[in-house]
Amino acid sequence: MNAPQTIIGQSPALSAALDHLSALATIDRPVLVIGERGTGKELGAERLHFLSSRWSEQFIKVNCGAITESLLESELFGHEAGAFTGATKRHIGRFERADGGSLFLDELGTMSLRLQEKLLRLIEYGEFERVGGSSTLKVDVRIIAATNADLRGMANNGQFRWDLLDRLTFDVVRLPPLRERPGDIEELAQHFAVRMSSDLGWSLFPGFTDEAMETLKGCRWPGNVRELKNAVERSLFRWGRDDAAVDEVVVDPFANFAGPFGGDSTAEDLADVSDSPERLSTGLPPRRDWPIDFQQCVTEYAKAILLEALEEASQQQKVAAELLGLSYDQLRGLMRKHDLRTRPPRRVSNPRK
Structure with missing residues (x-):
C-alpha cells in the first residue's frame, strides 16, 4: 500500500489542523474534513487513515460530485447482475472493498437525499444491500467525508439530512486556506519547483529571484495549494532554463490574450x-x-x-x-x-x- 503524501507547511494554522487529525486517528469514529477547494482535504483524510489502527487495510476514495446519482449508488454499494441495463455481472462496491479500512467520501454535499438515507443506514447499522440485491451485507468501514459546502445551511434548507450530518460529525477538522498560512508559501513553492525541475529534465532547480518570490507571496491564491502548484509548474515551464533563477511568475495563463x-x-x-x-x-x-x-x-x-x-x-x-x-x-x-x-x-x- 502506498504511503500518504506529506502535507507541507509549518504555519500555526496548519499545524493545529494536523494535530487535530492526528488526535482523531486514535478513535474509530466518522470525521468530516472541511475547507476551500485546493486546501488538501484528501491529504488530510489520508493522514487520518494511515495514523489509525486501520493503516494496513484499504483506503478507498470516491468523488461524489464526479459521478451521476445512479452510478454513484452502484459504485458505493455495488450491484447484482441484471440489476439494470448493462449490468452483466456482479459489481463489488467501494464499501465492500473498504471493509476493515477507511472510505473517503469527497464532495459529500453533492450526494442526493435518497443516497444520504442509504448512507445513514450503513453508518448506523453497518448494513446495506447491493443495487438489485436482497441479501443484507455487513461491513466495518470508517467513513471520512470532505466538503467545501455549507452542510448546516444545506440541512436548514432541506438539501442535506440533519441526522446524517450528526452521524458524520463526531468531529470536524478545518484545513486552513493558503492566505491564512502565508509563511508556508515559500516552502511549498520550492517543493513544487524541485519536482517540476525533475519532470523537465533539469539537472537542478536554479531557484526563484527575490522579485519572483515576492510575487508568489503577494498573491491571495483563491485556489489555494492547488493553484500555487499550477502557477509554479507553469512558471518553470515557460521560463525554460535551468542556468538562471526563475524571474517571471505566471499566475494567470490568460493574462496576455485578447x-x-x-x-x-x-x-x-x-x-x-x-x-x-x-x-x-x-x-x-x-x-x-x-x-x-x-x-x-x-x-x-x-x-x-x-x-x-x-x-x-x-x-x-x-x-x-x-x-x-x-x-x-x-x-x-x-x-x-x-x-x-x-x-x-x-x-x-x-x-x-
Whole structure:
C-alpha cells in the first residue's frame, strides 16, 4: 500500500489542523474534513487513515460530485447482475472493498437525499444491500467525508439530512486556506519547483529571484495549494532554463490574450483597478463630448491611475500595488498590458505607504 503524501507547511494554522487529525486517528469514529477547494482535504483524510489502527487495510476514495446519482449508488454499494441495463455481472462496491479500512467520501454535499438515507443506514447499522440485491451485507468501514459546502445551511434548507450530518460529525477538522498560512508559501513553492525541475529534465532547480518570490507571496491564491502548484509548474515551464533563477511568475495563463480573457482593457479591468474608489485620488474623469470610444476611455483612465500610483510610490512597483489594493503580480500584469515602464525614482526619502 502506498504511503500518504506529506502535507507541507509549518504555519500555526496548519499545524493545529494536523494535530487535530492526528488526535482523531486514535478513535474509530466518522470525521468530516472541511475547507476551500485546493486546501488538501484528501491529504488530510489520508493522514487520518494511515495514523489509525486501520493503516494496513484499504483506503478507498470516491468523488461524489464526479459521478451521476445512479452510478454513484452502484459504485458505493455495488450491484447484482441484471440489476439494470448493462449490468452483466456482479459489481463489488467501494464499501465492500473498504471493509476493515477507511472510505473517503469527497464532495459529500453533492450526494442526493435518497443516497444520504442509504448512507445513514450503513453508518448506523453497518448494513446495506447491493443495487438489485436482497441479501443484507455487513461491513466495518470508517467513513471520512470532505466538503467545501455549507452542510448546516444545506440541512436548514432541506438539501442535506440533519441526522446524517450528526452521524458524520463526531468531529470536524478545518484545513486552513493558503492566505491564512502565508509563511508556508515559500516552502511549498520550492517543493513544487524541485519536482517540476525533475519532470523537465533539469539537472537542478536554479531557484526563484527575490522579485519572483515576492510575487508568489503577494498573491491571495483563491485556489489555494492547488493553484500555487499550477502557477509554479507553469512558471518553470515557460521560463525554460535551468542556468538562471526563475524571474517571471505566471499566475494567470490568460493574462496576455485578447478579448474577454485579457489583452485590451475592459470595464472589468477598470473595476479591478478601482475596486475601492475611495483609495484613489483621481476621482472621475471630466465630462466628455458624446459619442465616445468606451474601450479607449477605459484604457486611458486605467493608464492614468497606474501612472499616478507609480508617481506617488516613487516608481516602486510593490508600493504602487499596495496603493491600488493589488497584488504585485497583478500590477506587473497591468503594466505589461498597457506597455508601461517605471522611470528613475524621484528624490524622496520616504514614499507614502
